[in-house]
Amino acid sequence: MISIREHRIYPNRYQDSVALMALSAALAKLPGIQTASVVMGTGTNLDNLREAGLGEVDAGPGDLVVAVLGEEQAVARALELAEELLAEQSPGDAGTGTVAARQLRSLRQAVEENPAHNLALISVPGAYAAAEALKALRLGLNVMIFSDNVPLDQEIEIKRFAEEQDLLVMGPDCGTAIVNGLPLGFANVVRRGRIGVVGASGTGMQEITCRVHQLGEGISQALGTGGHDLSAQVGAVSMLRGLRALAADEATDVIVLVSKPPAETVAKSVIEEARTLDVPVVICFLGADPAAFGGDTPGVHFATTLAGSADAAVALARGEARPEDRAVALTGGETQPGDPVVALAQGQDRAGEPYFDRVRFAPAQRYLRGVLTGGTFCYETQLLARAAGIQAASNTPVAGNSALGDVGTSTGHTILDLGDDAFTQGRPHPMIDPAPRDERLLAEADDPATAVVLFDVVLGYGAADDPISGLLDAIGQAKARAEREGRALAFVGHVCGTDDDPQDRSAVVARLREAGALVAENNAQAAVIAARMIP
Amino acid sequence: MVAVSKGYLVPGPDFAGNVHSVFATACNLAVDGRLLTVHDAASPHTPTSVRVTGWRPRAQAGDPARCVAGVLSFGEHVLDLRALPVWTPPSPAPSVIVDVEDAEDAEEVARIREQYVEAEGIVVPGLTERAESLLEALVGRAESLPGALVGRAGSPSGVLAGRAGSPSGEPGRRDVSEAVARLVGFGPGLTPSGDDLLVGVLAVLSRGGGGAAFHTLASVVRRHAGRTTDVGAHYLRLAAGGHFGEPIVNLVDALVTGAGRAAVPARTKAALRVGASSGADGVAGVLLGLRALGSCPDRKAA
Numbered sequence: 001m002i003s004i005r006e007h008r009i010y011p012n013r014y015q016d017s018v019a020l021m022a023l024s025a026a027l028a029k030l031p032g033i034q035t036a037s038v039v040m041g042t043g044t045n046l047d048n049l050r051e052a053g054l055g056e057v058d059a060g061p062g063d064l065v066v067a068v069l070g071e072e073q074a075v076a077r078a079l080e081l082a083e084e085l086l087a088e089q090s091p092g093d094a095g096t097g098t099v100a101a102r103q104l105r106s107l108r109q110a111v112e113e114n115p116a117h118n119l120a121l122i123s124v125p126g127a128y129a130a131a132e133a134l135k136a137l138r139l140g141l142n143v144m145i146f147s148d149n150v151p152l153d154q155e156i157e158i159k160r161f162a163e164e165q166d167l168l169v170m171g172p173d174c175g176t177a178i179v180n181g182l183p184l185g186f187a188n189v190v191r192r193g194r195i196g197v198v199g200a201s202g203t204g205m206q207e208i209t210c211r212v213h214q215l216g217e218g219i220s221q222a223l224g225t226g227g228h229d230l231s232a233q234v235g236a237v238s239m240l241r242g243l244r245a246l247a248a249d250e251a252t253d254v255i256v257l258v259s260k261p262p263a264e265t266v267a268k269s270v271i272e273e274a275r276t277l278d279v280p281v282v283i284c285f286l287g288a289d290p291a292a293f294g295g296d297t298p299g300v301h302f303a304t305t306l307a308g309s310a311d312a313a314v315a316l317a318r319g320e321a322r323p324e325d326r327a328v329a330l331t332g333g334e335t336q337p338g339d340p341v342v343a344l345a346q347g348q349d350r351a352g353e354p355y356f357d358r359v360r361f362a363p364a365q366r367y368l369r370g371v372l373t374g375g376t377f378c379y380e381t382q383l384l385a386r387a388a389g390i391q392a393a394s395n396t397p398v399a400g401n402s403a404l405g406d407v408g409t410s411t412g413h414t415i416l417d418l419g420d421d422a423f424t425q426g427r428p429h430p431m432i433d434p435a436p437r438d439e440r441l442l443a444e445a446d447d448p449a450t451a452v453v454l455f456d457v458v459l460g461y462g463a464a465d466d467p468i469s470g471l472l473d474a475i476g477q478a479k480a481r482a483e484r485e486g487r488a489l490a491f492v493g494h495v496c497g498t499d500d501d502p503q504d505r506s507a508v509v510a511r512l513r514e515a516g517a518l519v520a521e522n523n524a525q526a527a528v529i530a531a532r533m534i535p
Numbered sequence: 536m537v538a539v540s541k542g543y544l545v546p547g548p549d550f551a552g553n554v555h556s557v558f559a560t561a562c563n564l565a566v567d568g569r570l571l572t573v574h575d576a577a578s579p580h581t582p583t584s585v586r587v588t589g590w591r592p593r594a595q596a597g598d599p600a601r602c603v604a605g606v607l608s609f610g611e612h613v614l615d616l617r618a619l620p621v622w623t624p625p626s627p628a629p630s631v632i633v634d635v636e637d638a639e640d641a642e643e644v645a646r647i648r649e650q651y652v653e654a655e656g657i658v659v660p661g662l663t664e665r666a667e668s669l670l671e672a673l674v675g676r677a678e679s680l681p682g683a684l685v686g687r688a689g690s691p692s693g694v695l696a697g698r699a700g701s702p703s704g705e706p707g708r709r710d711v712s713e714a715v716a717r718l719v720g721f722g723p724g725l726t727p728s729g730d731d732l733l734v735g736v737l738a739v740l741s742r743g744g745g746g747a748a749f750h751t752l753a754s755v756v757r758r759h760a761g762r763t764t765d766v767g768a769h770y771l772r773l774a775a776g777g778h779f780g781e782p783i784v785n786l787v788d789a790l791v792t793g794a795g796r797a798a799v800p801a802r803t804k805a806a807l808r809v810g811a812s813s814g815a816d817g818v819a820g821v822l823l824g825l826r827a828l829g830s831c832p833d834r835k836a837a
Contacts, residue, residue, distance in 0.1 A: 012596070014556065014764075016811035017724025018657055024723070042720025042727055043762040048661070061720060061764045428588045432576060433539050435620045465579055465805055466785065502808070503801055510797035 003034060005055045006075050007067040009041065010086065015064060023085055027066075030081070032074025038082065041065045107132075111139050121184060122171075123147055129172060130154035137162050137169075145171030145226070146185055152233055155226070159237040168241050174224035175202040175462075178209065185224075186431060188460035189500035193218020195313045196246035198239050200225045200259035203374030203458060204286070204306050206496050207523055208256055210505075211310035213498050214521075217317055220252040221245075230262030236270050243270070247277045254313045255281045258306065260379055261288045268293065274300050280316045284309035286376070287383050287398060306380060307522035325524075359490045361535050365451040368392065368534050369444035370415035371437055373430040374496065374523070377456045378417035381527040385415065388531035395422050410444060413534075415454070431458045431467075438470040445478030445489055452490045453478075454530040456523060457512070459497025459505055468508055472515045479516065490533050491517040494526040536589045538607075538614040543623040544582040544778060545571060547616055548605040554598040555765065562592050563766065564600040564609060570769040573607075573614070579805070580622035580781040582773055587614060624784040627742040640790055640799050641825050647803045648818045657812040659728045665717045666732055666823050672710035673736075673748055673827045715755045719771065720763035728816040730767040735820020736827065737774040738783045743791035743828050753777075782806040783817055790825060 015023075020038045027036035035052055039045040041059030049057055054067040066082040068075050110117055120136035122129055126149030133143045134157075143162070150172035162169045170177055176199070177184040181192050188206055190213035197219065199205035209219050223245070225238035239257065246252045255277075257270065267285060271293050274281040282301045283290075290302035301322065303309035308325035315322045368390060372378040375396065382398040392413035393404040404414060407422045416423075418430045418437050430437040437455070445453050457467050475491055482489045493512060497505040509519050520526035552566035561574035569583060576586040585607070594610020601608055605617035652658055715733065722728030733756055740749035753775035760768040760775070773779070779787075786802040806821075807814040 012556075014558070014725045014766075017659075017722065017728065017813070018655065018811040020723035021657065021659075021812075039723050040720070040725070040727060040764050042764060042767075044717065044720040044729065045722070045727070048721070061762070061767075427537060428539050428576060432588070433620075435540070465808075466781070469785070502804060504804070507798050507801040514797070 002072070003070055004072050004075055005053065005067065005069040006079060007049075007055065007057050007065055008079055008082065009057070009059045010064040010066070011060075012062050013064040013086070014040070014062075015086070020064075023066075023082060026085065027068055027078045027082060030070075030074055030078050032071035033078050034069045036066075036068040036070075036078060038064070038066050107136050107139055107141065111141070118142055119144065119179060121146060126150045126172070130158055133158045133169065134161060137165055137167055140165070140167070142168045143170065144174055144177055144179075144184055144224070145169065146174060147171070148173040152228060152231075155228060156234055159229075159234060163237060163241070168223070168245065169238055170224045170242075171226040171238075173228070174226045176205045176222070177224045178219055178222040180221070183461045186458070186460060186462035187222070188213070188496075188498050189502075190498055191218035191500075192220065194220055194251060194253040194317055195256065196220045196249065196252035196254070197222040197256045197258065198225060198242035198246065199223070199257070200227055200229050200239065200262075201286075201376040203496065204258045204284070204376035204380075206374075206458065206460065207306040207376070208258060208284075208310045208313075210496055210498050211307050211522060212314060213500075215310065215314045217314045220249060225259075227260075230259050230266050230270070232263035232266060236262065236266045239270055240273055243273060243277070243281070247279045252279065254316045255279055256284065256309050256313045257281060258284045258286075258309060260286050260376070264292075271300060282309050282312045282316065286380055305384070305522075305524035306376070307524045359451075359488050359533065361451045361490075362448075362487045364448050365487060365489075366535060367410075367447075367449050368413045368415070368452050368454060368530055369410055369447070369450050370454040370530070371441045371444060372415065372417055372454070372456045373419050373434065373437055374456050374458055375417045375419050377496075377523045378415055380523055381454065381530075382415050384524060384527040385413070385531045388528065390531050390534060395420050410447065414444075416440070431463045434464050434467050435470055438474040441471065442474040442478055445474075445491075446481060448485070448487065450489065451535060452492060452530045452533045454526060455491070455493040456526070457493060457495045457497075457508060459495065459501040459503040459508065461502070463497075463503070465503065467503060468511060472511060475515050475517060490530075491515075492520065492526050492530040492533070493517055494520045494523050496523070536587055536591075536612070536614075538585050538587050538616055538619055539576050540580065540620045540622055541585045541616060542580050542582040543621055544569075544773075545585060545616070545621075547602060550602045552600045554594050554596050554600055554609055556596055557592050557594055559592070560590060562594055562609070563769075566600065569772075570766060573612075579809070581770075582624075582778040582780070583769075585614065585616065585619075622781060624779070624781070625788065627744075627788075640793075640796060641822060643799060644786070644790065644803045644818065645822055647800060648807060648815060648822070651804075651807045652815050655812070655815070657815055659722045659812070659816070662722060662728050662732065662816070662819070665714070665721060665729060666819065669711070669714040669718060669733075669736070670823055670826060672714040673752065675710055711751055712755045712758070715752070715759050716762070719756070719759040720767065722816070724810075724812060725764060726767040726770055726810065726813050727763055728812060730763050730771055731810075731813045731816035732820035732823065734770055734774040734779065735783060735817040735822075736824040737777075737820075738779045738787045738817075739791065739821055739824025739828060741774075741777045741779070742784070742787050743824070745824070745828055748827060749777075780809065782809055782814070783821065786818070787821055787824075790821070791828070 023038045041063040042061045049067050059065050068078045120141040121144045122132045123146035126147045129145050129147035129150045136143045159169050175185045176187050178187050188210050190209045195212050209222050223242040229238045230236045246255045284303045303312050312322045390413050392415045393402045394415045395404050395407045396417045397403050444450050495508050499506045512519050550566050552564050555563040555565040564571040572584040575590040576588045598610050607614045718729030720727050757775045760771045782805045786806045789799050789802050806818050
């Protein structure tokens, strides 16, 4: 057989390197092809084509070149295949991102392309989200609605329709889910396992799933419901469906439900449903009194902190006794020798003195200032600080705390949710762009009345790639300024994430500790330590 | 869609240009001989990027781009660049501590990169040989300029501060030029692998105190930059001016200063995630640069 060589030039056409390498390999594998190369037409690449026997090609650096050498019919077939494959691929991005998948222009196209698709993630402006959700439901898809600002009557309509179709709706305003091991929205890299979570709280779910992972267990599914699902109007449609789905799931041995306090009637219906199941359920309705719902029974276990609910779920999964929630106990009680919170604090101090006894505040330093990016972390912190006797102001106050008049200026004890609309109008959430958190932390630290600055760092998909370089700078600056003014500052924080997250939790924790911050194991622990440090 | 931050070389408040190229998650604007990249905030900063949220390009190549009083418009987009946080890399370390732990860090980086390259299937045949030729040329040049590259630990006047002799080694320069010519534009992709590797090498030499070697390599790279794609040439010219993207700066700084050592694995992973294979090629360049600085064990860089 006589070999021939041919090439095609696609002017001003870019594809990313992985796509081009895959295309080169696909062509080279064809019967009758001796060699094939798909490259940009740079001078060096054209030299290489010539050296490889692929001939002289007259192309420019912005042109894509497909060159093949082989039997005549095989060469024609290879060039046709290249044409087809290139037509299927959208242009890649500008060298700083990832390969664009083939663009689908409708949900229907996606279902037609692969009928096995059974979940649609909808992220469009709130005004359009309901219409898109209904389209997806009509195609037989379960739905996750990332969008917020969806009117409540539309949420009710979507969820009622989904119930009729026997489908699940996560959201609206559902920022976190892990479905079949796939993190959606803001979620962390956790191992798969036997604990399922249904939550109306994004960072609450992240805290629980991460803690379960850190304790050596894993997550079967984590289903978000959106923040309004447990309102009296909506009636926990999504939480109940998620609860039943997990109860029927063979891979799930324990279920955790998490939410800020639901409407009382709704809470009762959820708890009643949980008591009917064969699978043990841990319920964490932050701020709600378990006694009001009948307390623990063999199948239903109440927890009052996010970390405590993860601890309880892990113990149940292992058939072990449930550990005491020390964070809760410490809000009002005395520390005990060997207490893990004290041990953590001591771990920061070479002299063996607990961190919260070591920092010597100036007389004017009296206040706790919390700058939190997780809404549920802010909520839980306020509850634990209240239990420890600290009445704080907040832009999202819990019962007993006061609303901050000017969210730009803290007063007395202040615990802020920087992810709240008051701070995020027209700008990204601080979990995505933490610069506003760092600025506010610096401002709080500069206040001569501040004693303890409490913060959180949220890792995982969706969160900032580098969430702490700015934070470390801010802490460094704040400490230097305070020192010049004769003040001592305590920085207490926690890192919600795992070592498998792209940002690597251990590395983040190490850098924060290197900067002199006390890094607690979880949000509840950080809140208690911070509250106890207040003089 | 909102602009959330910009790189320190983004011009303003008034300029004009046109849309150079449009991709799924980014647009390049040609402005005064440079490319300004508007891209999704999920990607890290470059010196010339504007990061935006909710990004869906609605523009065509050739469309005019105009920035008036800090408000940038092109295609269907209007972006307010006023009062944006500006990403600026920290100043390069004044000195470099080269010790055993540095070598261990480099080993760790190489290990993570190897795993990544294997998992992603992005080995570029021929890159290693070309990279090694560059190293030989750089070290050969250094040997003709005592103190520029061959000094090892404890030699602050050589490697560490980069106070090399005058750039008079023409044979070395010719070798470097030949090696660079074989790398620029080499490999598949929008920014060919050879370009990305050179950026990594330049980053180490620039920020790690390889003064004379950096200037030699930078001048050669500038001369050859026209042989690659527009986007590749843009990043090469930036690198030759000592300007690099955020992930590579973070990684190099951790490696050459020894500070933030615990962050090296995370920073390596962040650098690897850049582009399709650009990150892996850039990290290969960093490892090569470390070897040129004499702070990395003898390991194939690419």
